[in-house]
Ligand SMILES: [Zn+2]
């Protein structure tokens with residue numbers, strides 16, 4: 001059993017000892033901010049939630065309790081989420097995304113899915129390249145050797161810009177993003 005903390009005594013040059021507000025660890029004599037820090041300094045760290053030894057310093061809860069806490073947090077978040085009727089569209093089950101309810105049940109027809117899902121919105125994202133990036137690149141490379149006249153322009157630049165804008169407009173991809181609403185999917189009748 002580790003020794004209990006003790007009050008740190010200041011011994012000024014006058015010789016009289018003054019009790020300070022600080023505590024020191026009874027084992028290693030390290031001076032700590034308060035009694036609790038001094039007490040736990042050389043002792044095994046115990047989990048705040050279950051009291052089990054953590055085996056590492058500077059952690060308040062053990063791994064198991066951390067998982068438990070996270071699960072509780074997720075459950076509470078789920079409970080708070082507004083529920084709406086399912087009206088088609090992509091869904092998320094906390095693990096993966098599905099195109100729609102059919103896709104969801106197809107994946108789970110033998111599994112233990114309960115139909116509780118989060119609804120998703122479809123978002124159109126573009127690439128981080130613009131017609132300007134391409135034109136700047138071409139201008140830099142192709143007009144490099146054309147004296148310092150910065151009014152120099154590539155032939156057909158305007159036509160190219162129009163074509164590039166059209167090209168980049170169609171270079172998008174769709175992503176599914178949960179929208180903070182949940183729904184309950186009915187299991188289809190006569191499913192396998
Ligand atoms: Zn110590």
Ligand SMILES: [Zn+2]
Nearest residue numbers: 047050062065
């Ligand atoms: Zn614990």
